[in-house]
Each structure stands twice: as structure tokens, then as C-alpha cells.
Amino acid sequence: MQSNDKELVGIFVHLDSLVESVKKLQKMDIKDFVVYSPFPNHEIQELLGKRPSPVRFYTLIGALVGFFGGFGLAAFTALKWGLITGGKPLISIPPFIVVSFEITVLLAALATIAGLIGNAWLSRRRRYAYDSRFSQDHFGLALRCPDHRLPRIREMLNSSGVTEILTKDHKELPR
Amino acid sequence: MTEMNLRYRKVDNDILGTLQKPGKLYFLFISIALAGILWGAGAWYYQIQSGLGVTGLNIPVAWAVYITNFVFWVGIAHSGTLISAILYLLRARWRTSIYRSAEAMTAFAIMTAGLFPIIHLGRSWYFYWLFPYPNQRELWPNFNSPLLWDVLAISTYLIVSLIFLYLGLVPDIAALRDRLKGVRRRIYWLLSFGWRGTSEEWRHYSSTYLFLAALATPLVVSVHSIVSWDFAVSILPGWHSTIFAPYFVAGAIHSGLAMVLTLLIPLRKFFRMEEYITVRNFENLAKVIILTGLIVGYAYITEFFIAWYSGSPFERSTFIYRAVGEYAVEFWIMVIFNSLVPLAFFFKKVRTHVTSLLVISILINVGMWFERFVIIVSSLAHSYIPFAWGIYRTSWVELSITFGSFCWFFLLFLIFVKIMPAISVTELKEEMVPLLRKVKTK
Numbered sequence: 001m002q003s004n005d006k007e008l009v010g011i012f013v014h015l016d017s018l019v020e021s022v023k024k025l026q027k028m029d030i031k032d033f034v035v036y037s038p039f040p041n042h043e044i045q046e047l048l049g050k051r052p053s054p055v056r057f058y059t060l061i062g063a064l065v066g067f068f069g070g071f072g073l074a075a076f077t078a079l080k081w082g083l084i085t086g087g088k089p090l091i092s093i094p095p096f097i098v099v100s101f102e103i104t105v106l107l108a109a110l111a112t113i114a115g116l117i118g119n120a121w122l123s124r125r126r127r128y129a130y131d132s133r134f135s136q137d138h139f140g141l142a143l144r145c146p147d148h149r150l151p152r153i154r155e156m157l158n159s160s161g162v163t164e165i166l167t168k169d170h171k172e173l174p175r
Numbered sequence: 176m177t178e179m180n181l182r183y184r185k186v187d188n189d190i191l192g193t194l195q196k197p198g199k200l201y202f203l204f205i206s207i208a209l210a211g212i213l214w215g216a217g218a219w220y221y222q223i224q225s226g227l228g229v230t231g232l233n234i235p236v237a238w239a240v241y242i243t244n245f246v247f248w249v250g251i252a253h254s255g256t257l258i259s260a261i262l263y264l265l266r267a268r269w270r271t272s273i274y275r276s277a278e279a280m281t282a283f284a285i286m287t288a289g290l291f292p293i294i295h296l297g298r299s300w301y302f303y304w305l306f307p308y309p310n311q312r313e314l315w316p317n318f319n320s321p322l323l324w325d326v327l328a329i330s331t332y333l334i335v336s337l338i339f340l341y342l343g344l345v346p347d348i349a350a351l352r353d354r355l356k357g358v359r360r361r362i363y364w365l366l367s368f369g370w371r372g373t374s375e376e377w378r379h380y381s382s383t384y385l386f387l388a389a390l391a392t393p394l395v396v397s398v399h400s401i402v403s404w405d406f407a408v409s410i411l412p413g414w415h416s417t418i419f420a421p422y423f424v425a426g427a428i429h430s431g432l433a434m435v436l437t438l439l440i441p442l443r444k445f446f447r448m449e450e451y452i453t454v455r456n457f458e459n460l461a462k463v464i465i466l467t468g469l470i471v472g473y474a475y476i477t478e479f480f481i482a483w484y485s486g487s488p489f490e491r492s493t494f495i496y497r498a499v500g501e502y503a504v505e506f507w508i509m510v511i512f513n514s515l516v517p518l519a520f521f522f523k524k525v526r527t528h529v530t531s532l533l534v535i536s537i538l539i540n541v542g543m544w545f546e547r548f549v550i551i552v553s554s555l556a557h558s559y560i561p562f563a564w565g566i567y568r569t570s571w572v573e574l575s576i577t578f579g580s581f582c583w584f585f586l587l588f589l590i591f592v593k594i595m596p597a598i599s600v601t602e603l604k605e606e607m608v609p610l611l612r613k614v615k616t617k
Binding site: 013014015016017034035036037038039040041044045048050052053055056059073074077078080081085086088092095096098099101102103105106108109110112113115116119120121128130132133134135136137161 | 182183184187307313315316317318319320323324327328330331334335338342346349350352353354368369370371372373374375376377378379380381382383386387390391393394397401601602604605609610611612613
């Protein structure tokens, strides 16, 4: 962020106004912005054009570790004392698959959450301005830009149908 | 104020508004629940002090009410995940206003179920031996045993259900946080992990939620199958049957859906949520109960048929004993309440009448409790050799702990509905058609 960059928050009631504003921002080659909504919206996600979330790789890795680890735990512990019960082999596939399955699901779930925390929260590069209405009943657009571009952006937001524009002095982070 | 503000704001006001200071009736229910828990805890203390001899457990019936409670509560948990995870994957819109309460029911049911293996140990302080931890004697649990599979399955189900419940709550907690001030705002800020609802957060969140739903789905089938194998891998007549996994899973969904109705009907009335939890939601639940009731009824018939068709005198004797023996009353309660009473839902008038729904759901829960009791106790009481037959009678200790466990479950649910939104405001808003400026100006 440059020292003469300013922060601006647009608050929207209408979804299409927000979508139109984002499209115009992209045309103006402004990349330093974030979109807020009280619920997920496919239109916004498609517009922002991001690839599918990498959380799925965490799930896969957790599942693989769980599958082999679960089976390994059961097999290793069975071999420790080597007690033959019911004439069955020491490493018996059916019961150990049950163990393996449960630990697969468990570690996959934990890894998925780790993926969410790692991607969504720990990797937040910067904090944008926030308004408490964004979790309730309004959409939001927070951006940073050089001072000289602000009037043009304001004009663009107004033409798109923004409800309210806040600048840095007026914003509050919920604390 | 614009239309969109009103619609979304109404949802917030109606649902988040239920989290205000409770009235006297709420505190009365809490007091009753706490009193019940204290009574049950006192009975458990007496049992720990005096030993398991104070229960009715003996040879041959070494498993009875405690295991009945364990299986009962695990079964109830499954419907919550069916509604919140499986119906999510199937994109069933009617799930939206009921899944949060159902998920909470799941979490609390497993927490209740998890008490019983510990209570049933007698020497409850040794419960940690069930878990595989490295120790100096290099002792490990026996992974060939279904009791160990239970430990893993129940633990996994508890952890995954709690994660799934909490994940769904996060955006709602943020919505609640932003309406509050002072210390409460701070507390909910921490609980929401600073959720802001940015597009990046939603992108990862949506993926996470989808994968967790996909992971929770096989647990619905696998966990109660594993619990059923506690019995099916034995050799007892009436237990050693390949039907047990689907039989128990269907029964679990059956009892769980009934418990969802039992919880939602009063919740809807007390919180005045008639606009969100509609008769249509209840009717859909009732329709699924018809299906599960038919499956359970079919399983009863199949068991009897196979007992006769097999020609095994032991199998035949056990099933005749169930119908006319010592526990015949419990057996007929089970058959009538689980498979015959739900047939009333075939009539639209019954399945759309709130009082009928409540009464039938309670009867199903009673019936399902007795089903577990009949399966467990009758097979143990009447196995192969007449010399080994015995009678089990419930003791006041077991009944007190059972009562305490019901109070524990309802207490957890009562607390939950007053600190967290019982309906997902985020998903309700997501389903509404958003207001568009261009449409308005036409």
C-alpha cells in the first residue's frame, strides 16, 4: 500500500449494483479490493474468477494419511503381542478396514478444517475496512486506491447504484 | 427502508431475536433438567461407590439398560446428520430451517451416548484404556473387537459432527455479533473467529462445508452399522444376524427423525417460528418416517421369518420368547409404536396436524428405546442352554441414570437454543431472491 492510498467502502442493497461495480472496477484495472456479503453468492464468485479452493487438497492428504495410518496403527499393534484369536490371521483385513475407514474420515475432516484456517484466515494478507451491516442485510465493497483515482471511483459507484460510501475516517472495525 | 432490508432484517430480528433474555418458563425447564441431572449423577456416584451390583446386571444379562441407552442415543444422532449433510448434498430446500436444530441434536445425542460406555464400565476411571496410547507395557486395545470400532466410530462422529455444526454456525455468530455491544460482542467476536464474509472467506468456506458434508455422509451409515456389529458378531440367537447393520441404521433414522419432531414442535411454538418452520417441514419429516417405519417393520417380519425358515430351534425359541416371554410387553410396545403407529402418517390430516405429529414422535421414541432393550435383554436372557437362562430386572440406579441422561440431553439443547440461533439465518437469506435494482426501476 502506497502512503497516499486511500480506503473506501461502498455499501450496497442491490446485488446487481454490487456486481456492476465490481465489473467496472475490473475494467478500471483496480485489483486491491474485497467484496463482502452476508451469504455466499455464485455470481460474485464467478466474477472474481478464482480457481476452486485448495482446501480439497488438504482433505485428500488427510484422508490418505488416515487410511494408511489407521490400517498401520491396527496392524502394528496387532503384531506387537502377536496373539492369535479365533484362528484369525494377525493382520486381518475386515476389522482393520473398519478402523482404517473411521480414521480416514476423522483425519480428512480435521485436515479440511486446517485447510480452511490456513487459507481463509491465516493467509489474510491485509485488513480492509468493514461495516457491521455486511453480516446482516447489505453487500459491501472495500478498496484501496491512490488519492487521485477516488473521484472517478465515487462517480462509478454512484452510477452503479451504491447506497452509501464511507471513507477511512468513518469506518469502524468491530471490536 | 428498502424491501431487501426488510426481508433480511426480518429474518435477523425473528431468529436472532430469540436469543434475548429468557422468561420464567425457560428457567423452570432448566431447573427441572438440572435437578434430573443431579439425581442421575447421585445415582452414578452411588454405583461407583458400591459397584455394579447395585444395578440389575448379572449373568446372563450383563448388558441391559446402559447399553440400550448407548445405542438409543447414537441412533438418534444419525438423523441430524442425514438432514444437515445428506439433504444438503441432495439440495433439498426444505431442510434449511430445520437442519441447525437437527445438527445440534446430533452433537448432544452423541455426547449423551458417550457417557454410557463409561458408566457401564463400573470402574469408570479406567475408561482411557479404550484409547490407543503408547505405554510402558506396550499394551494396545484389540482392534479386532467391535467395541473398539465403536470407540473410533463414536469419537470420529462426535468430532466431525461438532466441527460441522460449528462451521455452519460461524457466519450466523458473525451476524449475531454485529448486533451486540459490549462484552457479549467481544465474546461472539472470538467465537466467530473474526468472520467478515469476504468473497475469499466464502470461497474456502463453501468448499470446506461441501467436503465436510461429504465426509459426514458415510458416517451416517457406518457408525450405526458398527454399533450394530457389537451384537451381530456374537453367536447369540437373535443377535447373530446379517440384517443388523441396515436394520439398525433404518431404526436410527426412524428414532432420530422422531426426536427432531419432538424438539422442533415445542421450539417452533415457544420461539414463534411458525413462518420459518412450517407444517411442510414437518410433513416431509413424517413422510421419511413412513419409509423408515416400513423398513423397520419389514426387518421385524424378516427376522421372524428367517428364525422360522432356518429351522434352528434356538433361533425359533428366542423369537417366540420375545413375543410371549418375560419381556413380551416391551416387545409389543416396540412393534406397535415403531411399525404400526407411524402408518397413521399415510393420512395427510395426521401428518399435517401438529399435535398428532408430536404424540406419534414421542411414541416412536418410546418404541425405539424398547426395541433396543428387547434386542439386548431378550437374547441374553434366553440363549442356547436353558440352564443359562435368566431374568433381568431394572434397578432404580439404572432408571435414575437413564432419567438423568435425558435431562442432560435436553439441558444441552435448551442452553444451545438460547446462545446460538436455532435456525440458520445465513442459509435462509441465501435462499431468498436478492433485490435487484434494475428490476425495481422497470
